[in-house]
Amino acid sequence: MPPTTAPTIAIVDYGAGNLNSVKKAFDYLGAKVVVTTQPEAVAAADKIVLPGVGHFSALGGLDNTGLRDAVLQGARAGKPFLGICLGMQWLFEGSDEAPEFTGAGIFGGRCRPFPSSVKSPHVGWNSLVVRASSRLLRNVAPDSFVYYTHSFQAPVVAATTAASEYGAQFSAVVEQGNIFGVQFHPEKSWTVGLLILKNFCEV
Amino acid sequence: MLTKRIIACLDVDDGRVVKGVQFHNLRDAGDPADCAAAHARDGADEIVLLDITATSDKRHTMLDVVSRTARGLFIPFTVGGGIRELSDAEAVFEAGADKIAINSAAVKDPTLIGRIAARFGSQAVVVAIDARRVNGGFEAFVAGGRIPTGRDALQWAREAADCGAGEILLTSMDRDGTQAGFDCELVQIVADAVSIPVIASGGAGSAQDFIDVFHNGRADAALAASIFHFGIENIGQLKRELQAANVPVRWPC
Numbered sequence: 001m002p003p004t005t006a007p008t009i010a011i012v013d014y015g016a017g018n019l020n021s022v023k024k025a026f027d028y029l030g031a032k033v034v035v036t037t038q039p040e041a042v043a044a045a046d047k048i049v050l051p052g053v054g055h056f057s058a059l060g061g062l063d064n065t066g067l068r069d070a071v072l073q074g075a076r077a078g079k080p081f082l083g084i085c086l087g088m089q090w091l092f093e094g095s096d097e098a099p100e101f102t103g104a105g106i107f108g109g110r111c112r113p114f115p116s117s118v119k120s121p122h123v124g125w126n127s128l129v130v131r132a133s134s135r136l137l138r139n140v141a142p143d144s145f146v147y148y149t150h151s152f153q154a155p156v157v158a159a160t161t162a163a164s165e166y167g168a169q170f171s172a173v174v175e176q177g178n179i180f181g182v183q184f185h186p187e188k189s190w191t192v193g194l195l196i197l198k199n200f201c202e203v
Numbered sequence: 204m205l206t207k208r209i210i211a212c213l214d215v216d217d218g219r220v221v222k223g224v225q226f227h228n229l230r231d232a233g234d235p236a237d238c239a240a241a242h243a244r245d246g247a248d249e250i251v252l253l254d255i256t257a258t259s260d261k262r263h264t265m266l267d268v269v270s271r272t273a274r275g276l277f278i279p280f281t282v283g284g285g286i287r288e289l290s291d292a293e294a295v296f297e298a299g300a301d302k303i304a305i306n307s308a309a310v311k312d313p314t315l316i317g318r319i320a321a322r323f324g325s326q327a328v329v330v331a332i333d334a335r336r337v338n339g340g341f342e343a344f345v346a347g348g349r350i351p352t353g354r355d356a357l358q359w360a361r362e363a364a365d366c367g368a369g370e371i372l373l374t375s376m377d378r379d380g381t382q383a384g385f386d387c388e389l390v391q392i393v394a395d396a397v398s399i400p401v402i403a404s405g406g407a408g409s410a411q412d413f414i415d416v417f418h419n420g421r422a423d424a425a426l427a428a429s430i431f432h433f434g435i436e437n438i439g440q441l442k443r444e445l446q447a448a449n450v451p452v453r454w455p456c
Contacts, residue, residue: 017324018296054324123400125453126205145453149326
């Protein structure tokens with residue numbers, strides 16, 4: 001019998017910022033990851049990670065390169081998909097930050113700014129408010145802290161398995177079938193974040 | 204609930220962690236990678252590495268130190284010192300930093316802030332401001348506190364935020380290394396003037412100093428170097444004292 005081949009995780013590089021930290025965390029966990037700009041490499045992977053920081057318009061880099069179709073086809077085919085930060089916001093219909101770009105629309109609702117009662121951006125460690133059982137949050141303590149840095153927030157929807165509170169509650173973790181998303185940065189959230197990434201590796 | 208961040212700062216000179224009093228009289232405190240890992244285990248919310256002599260010596264940031272420190276560090280990691288151009292920032296990000304801190308180069312050319320933000324996102328750009336009380340106001344200094352800019356620190360913080368900075372790292376040069384407490388007045392006027400987070404720095408000496416800067420200075424985060432390296436204050440103990448004073452912190456973590 002040949003040795004079992006570890007599933008390949010494609011980290012989609014569409015030009016939005018620095019992907020080193022995400023790769024470094026998966027490397028640390030012993031996962032087989034490839035950072036790629038190529039739709040073919042996304043299509044060939046077993047799992048897909050869509051990271052992203054900055055402005056929602058950065059997601060235009062997906063639309064212009066064929067990566068959007070490759071990612072959506074993989075997600076529709078049932079491949080485990082993890083969106084991080086902007087990558088999670090992309091799962092919704094769109095964002096007021098860049099109305100001209102459409103999200104994947106897998107979840108209803110749009111991303112909006114924080115209420116004016118709080119400073120924006122939301123930067124730092126905030127606690128999770130767990131709402132439903134979740135494969136991504138397996139063995140994660142209910143009030144765990146995770147690291148955020150973002151100016152827009154996704155609404156709480158049926159697929160929201162954990163929220164965080166900043167002015168109001170917003171989606172921290174979404175999960176529906178093979179589709180996962182986290183607004184925070186698991187790669188920067190110490191042991192809690194590594195556990196969440198490990199859970200994704202084991203889905 | 205969003206917590207107040209405790210940031211451990213590693214002032215690095217020639218590959219070693221040092222910490223001076225008011226930027227002078229440097230003392231050796233160890234290997235940067237070891238110090239960063241120890242602080243993360245102790246409960247630090249972030250690590251900042253400042254190459255404190257890079258600008259004055261016209262050297263590039265020690266990328267190998269950055270790379271070694273970033274490896275295995277899964278909390279936010281900021282690097283500053285000697286970043287003059289977008290290409291310098293790119294090299295530091297490539298080596299493993301999550302954010303860069305710029306000071307002298309941003310004063311010289313504020314468009315650098317926006318250029319780095321456009322490529323890596325505003326969240327990755329920290330503008331460091333070294334401020335000193337001058338004639339009843341606060342003046343920004345550059346080059347490790349050696350050169351006065353003639354610019355009002357508050358105005359400069361506003362401009363930096365408008366240019367696309369993600370955070371302000373605000374150091375009181377009057378308090379730096381003295382352990383006499385943060386300059387809460389300085390922190391408060393800047394924190395009230397900008398919507399981006401303000402990290403208070405300079406003067407940490409006791410848990411009460413942190414309580415004061417969060418309650419009175421309205422800081423979003425507080426940074427300290429010397430008290431953590433030499434074991435005067437353990438971060439876990441500090442966080443327990445902050446919790447007891449109703450300052451929300453990430454603890455236990």
